[in-house]
Amino acid sequence: MGVGEVAEAGATGRAGAPPPPLRVLQVIKSLGRGGAERLVVDLVAAADTERVTHEVAFVLASEDALVPDLEAHGVAVRSLGATGNRDLRWTVALRRLLVAGRYDAVHFHLPYAAAVGNLVVSSLPSGRRPGVVYTEHCQWDEHHRSVRLLLRLSSRSGWPVVAVSRAAYDALPPALRTHAQVVVHGIDQAPLAAAAAAREEARNEIRRELDVDPATVLVAIVANLRAQKGHEVLLEATRLLAERGVPVRVVAAGDGPLRDELLARRHALGLDDRVAFLGARPDAVRLMAGADILALSSHYEGLPVVLMEASGLGLPVVATAVGGIPEVLTDGADALLVPPGDASALADALERMALDDVLRARLGAAFAAQAGRFDIAHTEDAMETLYRQVAPR
Numbered sequence: 164m165g166v167g168e169v170a171e172a173g174a175t176g177r178a179g180a181p182p183p184p185l186r187v188l189q190v191i192k193s194l195g196r197g198g199a200e201r202l203v204v205d206l207v208a209a210a211d212t213e214r215v216t217h218e219v220a221f222v223l224a225s226e227d228a229l230v231p232d233l234e235a236h237g238v239a240v241r242s243l244g245a246t247g248n249r250d251l252r253w254t255v256a257l258r259r260l261l262v263a264g265r266y267d268a269v270h271f272h273l274p275y276a277a278a279v280g281n282l283v284v285s286s287l288p289s290g291r292r293p294g295v296v297y298t299e300h301c302q303w304d305e306h307h308r309s310v311r312l313l314l315r316l317s318s319r320s321g322w323p324v325v326a327v328s329r330a331a332y333d334a335l336p337p338a339l340r341t342h343a344q345v346v347v348h349g350i351d352q353a354p355l356a357a358a359a360a361a362r363e364e365a366r367n368e369i370r371r372e373l374d375v376d377p378a379t380v381l382v383a384i385v386a387n388l389r390a391q392k393g394h395e396v397l398l399e400a401t402r403l404l405a406e407r408g409v410p411v412r413v414v415a416a417g418d419g420p421l422r423d424e425l426l427a428r429r430h431a432l433g434l435d436d437r438v439a440f441l442g443a444r445p446d447a448v449r450l451m452a453g454a455d456i457l458a459l460s461s462h463y464e465g466l467p468v469v470l471m472e473a474s475g476l477g478l479p480v481v482a483t484a485v486g487g488i489p490e491v492l493t494d495g496a497d498a499l500l501v502p503p504g505d506a507s508a509l510a511d512a513l514e515r516m517a518l519d520d521v522l523r524a525r526l527g528a529a530f531a532a533q534a535g536r537f538d539i540a541h542t543e544d545a546m547e548t549l550y551r552q553v554a555p556r
Contacts, residue, residue, distance in 0.1 A: 184212060185550050188264060188293070189219045190257070190280050191272040193226035194240070196417070196443050197387055198468035199272050199300040200229055205350045206546065208236040209539040215547055220260060222253050222276055228443065248275065257283050266293040267554035270546070274299075274306045278313035281322070294553025295322035296546070299343075301465040302486060303334040305391070315339070323549050328466040328487025346546070347491075349539040350468060355475025358452040359531070362476065369453025373439060379410045380517040382481075383454035385447045385469045386461070388419030388440075393460035393483065395428060399506035400460070400513060402432045409514050412437055414454070416444040452476050455523060456516055461485055462503050477531035479523045481512045491536075497529035 189203050207217035219233055220241040233240050241260055243253035257280060261269070269284060271277035277297045284292055303311065315338060324343035326332035332345045358365065366381075375381055386392040394415065404411050415438065422440065429438050444450055447469075451457060457473045457480045464486035473480050474491075482488050483503040492498040499516055501508040516523055 181213070185215045185267045185547070185554055186265065187215055187217050187268045187270055187550055188260070188266045189217055189270050189272065190221075190276050191219070192222045192276045193273075194219070194221045194229040194233075195226040195387075196228050196445075196447075198465075199298075201350065201468045202300075202348050202542075203272055204229055204232050204236075205539045206348075206542060207233065207238050209351060209543045211543075215550060218264065218266075220257065223247070228445075251279070254279060254283050258286065261287060261293065262291065265291075268294040268296060268550040270296045270298065270550070272298050272300065274310045274314050278310050282313075290555075292555070294550070294555060296325065296549050296553060297322060298325040298327065298346075298348075299331050299335065299465070300327050302331060302463045303336065303339075305463050311336075323553060325546075325549070326465075328490055330486045330490065331465045346542060347466065347487075347536065348468075348471075349537040349542045350471050350475075351539050352475050352534060352537070354448065355472060355534070358448050359476045362452045365449055365452040366455075367453075369450060373412075373414060375412050376410075379412050380456065381454045382411055382413045382456045382458050382513060382517075383416065383451055384413065384458045384460065385416045385444075385451060385472075386459070386467075387417045388415075388421040388425055390421065391462055391464075392417075393462050393503065394421065394425050396504055396506050396509060397458055397460040398425070398428055398432055398434060398438065400510035401434055401437055403506065403510035404514060404517075405434065405437055407510075407514065409517055411513065411517050412439075413458070414439045414441055414450065416441050416447045416450055418443045448472055448476070451478055454478065456481060456513065458509075458513065459483060459488070460503075460509060461488075464488055466491070471534075471537040474530050474534045474537055477527040479516060479527040480530060481509065481516055483509075491533065492530070497526055497533065499526070 191203055194200050210217055218239040220243055222243050222245045224242045224244050230240050243256040245253035271280050281295055284295055321342045324339050325346045326343055327348050329345055335343055401413050457478050459482035461483050466487035480498040484500040485503050494500040499512040501512050
């Protein structure tokens, strides 16, 4: 069966009995609070365990924030024990796990885990190797050159590649595109529907918690503090809004290596009373539900999970037109889109939306109408098809 074909649902084993569930191991570098990590949690939590059972292994032992979420769903989680990228002892732990687990398929997420992990799979005897699937969550050109080279070499066996957006697919090298397809990933919509129904209550609670005046427009950015996310552009845009007297307060949920640098930049721009860095927030959805606008200032993206959450909440969005974002949002129809790295354009869009309640309501409602396309059930069906295609049995 080819990568583009669809496995027949309801296949049966011997004598008409249903086949045993597929055993799938999800392997990812980190289980910190990131978009790819969130997608893994929702994917395994949504699985029909009569058809597919999942376990999750993660490389960096210290990045374990989402482990309780997985364990709450009864999913076995294995730390591979690495202390950093150069600590390759995790490959030994992965090989032992693969030998003991007798998995039908291994699903790698993020290039480092896939590039190195597939070499581990290849080291197994041919009769003991699980099938391999890889999801490309971001833009190929943004990965480190050594990782790209290793990923090319390890993918020569032709294992299926899943790109989370058309932009991510187009950025793949031709050798990978020959066995790649686009699957727009989804998330669990039920918690979002409940949060959307309680948005007014959340708005009041968040404003009391953060001491935000009712007349001030609250802008949220939910993203790890990394160069990719362009927080420095949002800070400069906020400075412009302050000069114009626009009543906006910005709250940033997320943590990362640029925290100290961004705090210093905020102070230098005189924005200590206008921008709050809140750190990692397990209640990020509640924070978004209480905000008036979601801002994304990214320099590049695959397809951000935070957009899927904003759609479920009906939260209006101002974002940079990068990666898969223009595939799901249209400027002026269901969001305001601006060029990456352009603080002036970002400030103009935020000002326009902040001063126009009707515009915010219209764009939020239009984006909410798309929430169904981000349902995790669609992702689960697509992934199960791939697992069955690659599973040796």
